[in-house]
Amino acid sequence: YSTYPDAALEIESVGSLWEGLPTETILAMEPDLVIVAEIISPEQVQELKDLGLTVYWQANPQNFQGLYDNLSDLAELTGQEDAAEELIASLQDRVTTVEEKLTDVEETPxxxxxxxxxxxxxxxxxxxxxxxxxxxxxxxxxxxxxxxxxxxxxxxxxxxxxxxxxxxxxxxxxxxxxxxxxxxxxxxxxxxxxxxxxxxxxxxxxxxxxxxxxxxxxxxxxxxxxxxxxxx
Missing domain, CATH: 3.40.50.1980 (Nitrogenase molybdenum iron protein domain)
Known part of the structure; x- marks a missing residue:
């Protein structure tokens, strides 16, 4: 599912998660941090921790503020705070632009x-x-x-x-x-x-x-x- 940006396609895939975690592949990569999305079950998260890996589980955002918070958390974990701050400001500006255009819209199809x-x-x-x-x-x-x-x-x-x-x-x-x-x-x-x-x-x-x-x-x-x- 990680198809963007284009550089993501060049990163080695660990394989499918639907039939169990590919733990051997993950361990072979010797990751400093494993970031898992909400789609990963608590049992799978614990399985990774039991292997001695440092795991950060992140819930899906429910709104734009949740998106910004997720980006901030990932930035703090990876030392990219300045880049995240710039990205979040840009996203907020774009959301505001659309909101302003929709201010007088009353119809809700x-x-x-x-x-x-x-x-x-x-x-x-x-x-x-x-x-x-x-x-x-x-x-x-x-x-x-x-x-x-x-x-x-x-x-x-x-x-x-x-x-x-x-x-x-x-x-x-x-x-x-x-x-x-x-x-x-x-x-x-x-x-x-x-x-x-x-x-x-x-x-x-x-x-x-x-x-x-x-x-x-x-x-x-x-x-x-x-x-x-x-x-x-």
């Missing part, structure tokens, strides 16, 4: 953000408490997934059709999902987003990976939801 449609009759979407939901709402949209009680949930086609989203964002476009294939799903051709051609591919990495590019996602999402305020 209903947004369905599709994470995974391996089962197109029951696609996954982010629910309340996720960063994706936070950004959709901050961009003056309404996240369709907020109606459920789970952070990451499958919704039936019937429920999505009944909710009738104004905009559909396809973060699974990198897997070949297109606006045309969405329109071909049973009943989806009646959804307002499909009728009005408001189904957009969306780069999954900028909102699904909790890093500085979350601000890129906010900028792009705000422009999709409210293009009229970004015309000039």
């Amino acid at each position: 209903l947004v369905f953000y599709e994470l995974d449609a391996t089962d197109p009759a029951n696609p996954y979407t982010p629910g309340p408490g996720t960063f994706v939901s936070y950004v959709i709402n901050k961009a003056k949209g309404a996240n369709l997934g907020d109606a459920v009680d789970s952070s990451w949930v499958q919704l039936s086609s019937e429920e999505i059709i009944a909710q009738d989203p104004d905009i559909i964002l396809l973060s699974d476009a990198l897997y070949g999902i297109t606006p045309e294939s969405v329109a071909e799903r049973a009943g989806w051709d009646a959804i307002s987003a499909v009728v009005n051609e408001k189904v957009f591919p969306f780069d999954a990495y900028i909102l699904s990976v909790p890093g500085p590019r979350l601000v890129d996602g906010f900028e792009q999402l705000a422009e999709i939801l409210h293009p009229e305020v970004f015309e000039n």
